[in-house]
Amino acid sequence: MEFEVLQNTRESCRAYSSRPVPREQLDRLVEVAHLSPSGCNAQPWHFIIVDEPEAKAKLVDALDDEGLTGCPWGDAVPAFIVICEEYANVMPGVKERYGTQRFAQMDIGMAAMGLCYAATEMGLGTCMIGTFSDRKMHEALGIPKERPVRLVITVGFPAQEAAPRKKVRKPLDEVRTYNHW
Amino acid sequence: MEFEVLQNTRESCRAYSSRPVPREQLDRLVEVAHLSPSGCNAQPWHFIIVDEPEAKAKLVDALDDEGLTGCPWGDAVPAFIVICEEYANVMPGVKERYGTQRFAQMDIGMAAMGLCYAATEMGLGTCMIGTFSDRKMHEALGIPKERPVRLVITVGFPAQEAAPRKKVRKPLDEVRTYNHW
Numbered sequence: 001m002e003f004e005v006l007q008n009t010r011e012s013c014r015a016y017s018s019r020p021v022p023r024e025q026l027d028r029l030v031e032v033a034h035l036s037p038s039g040c041n042a043q044p045w046h047f048i049i050v051d052e053p054e055a056k057a058k059l060v061d062a063l064d065d066e067g068l069t070g071c072p073w074g075d076a077v078p079a080f081i082v083i084c085e086e087y088a089n090v091m092p093g094v095k096e097r098y099g100t101q102r103f104a105q106m107d108i109g110m111a112a113m114g115l116c117y118a119a120t121e122m123g124l125g126t127c128m129i130g131t132f133s134d135r136k137m138h139e140a141l142g143i144p145k146e147r148p149v150r151l152v153i154t155v156g157f158p159a160q161e162a163a164p165r166k167k168v169r170k171p172l173d174e175v176r177t178y179n180h181w
Numbered sequence: 182m183e184f185e186v187l188q189n190t191r192e193s194c195r196a197y198s199s200r201p202v203p204r205e206q207l208d209r210l211v212e213v214a215h216l217s218p219s220g221c222n223a224q225p226w227h228f229i230i231v232d233e234p235e236a237k238a239k240l241v242d243a244l245d246d247e248g249l250t251g252c253p254w255g256d257a258v259p260a261f262i263v264i265c266e267e268y269a270n271v272m273p274g275v276k277e278r279y280g281t282q283r284f285a286q287m288d289i290g291m292a293a294m295g296l297c298y299a300a301t302e303m304g305l306g307t308c309m310i311g312t313f314s315d316r317k318m319h320e321a322l323g324i325p326k327e328r329p330v331r332l333v334i335t336v337g338f339p340a341q342e343a344a345p346r347k348k349v350r351k352p353l354d355e356v357r358t359y360n361h362w
Contacts, residue, residue: 047358
């Protein structure tokens with residue numbers, strides 16, 4: 001698929017078919033995401049594939065942050081891929097001047113994006129979720145306290161095939177200038 | 182191009198041909214990147230296309246952070262695209278619980294990644310640079326103090342055509358687990 005078509009085709013999917021996603025395909029998504037670039041090639045990410053009923057139920061509960069957020073359609077999601085921020089082993093000079101985690105969130109955004117593009121091309125729907133109860137998510141999946149959970153990505157075959165929705169974005173002239181802010 | 186091929190083909194390019202990159206192509210890259218997803222669709226990014234000699238020279242100087250970093254090959258780069266972090270107008274509940282900029286760095290990583298994929302497909306080389314003198318970069322391009330500069334992306338036609346280098350990554354089992362950290 002041409003990249004621009006892929007960019008326009010990928011969209012948040014919140015209604016999934018009950019068809020399970022084979023573990024092999026979930027592994028593939030992580031493999032492709034793991035080829036993403038990162039600052040100093042530190043690869044500051046840890047992927048948790050969640051596809052067993054008990055773990056999924058705990059994860060869906062953790063998406064509810066004391067009533068503020070939540071995922072009412074979470075029970076029907078075939079699988080999740082959780083991305084945590086790992087310690088980034090950057091180059092010594094960079095570490096001292098900018099800190100180890102300076103690029104980690106951007107790096108995770110890049111890897112998550114690649115994962116979603118790979119999923120789109122495989123006919124899978126995804127939705128990136130960034131709001132949840134930190135405490136419950138750490139408990140649900142046994143994640144060390146010092147490793148932030150950055151994104152929960154839902155993965156499954158879309159319930160319905162439909163043309164992609166039109167993307168709503170700011171006018172380009174609002175976000176782009178030339179040679180000066 | 183199949184996405185996995187694109188993922189394997191994109192790599193940091195640090196040697197450029199003198200062939201200029203038409204403004205139209207630089208605009209296209211920003212257009213495709215601007216279609217990226219973002220938390221609450223806040224689109225917290227500002228792209229500065231830098232392709233004029235004077236602005237480029239000031240930018241290359243700002244890549245030198247008091248001798249720690251720097252870009253010795255910067256003078257031969259046909260164009261740069263600088264991505265700054267904009268204020269993120271997220272949903273009210275999200276703003277109060279998580280803050281406005283909670284997703285901004287991941288969002289910028291996603292948009293930057295899309296920009297580089299689009300460039301790769303157009304035969305352009307890119308390199309994402311995250312270390313530079315903040316002070317000099319803000320001065321060079323008239324960027325407001327309160328808007329962080331997150332990435333400087335070099336753009337040009339590669340000096341030489343060559344097969345992509347093999348990507349060096351941690352073993353998958355180090356970065357992936359199932360149903361638990």
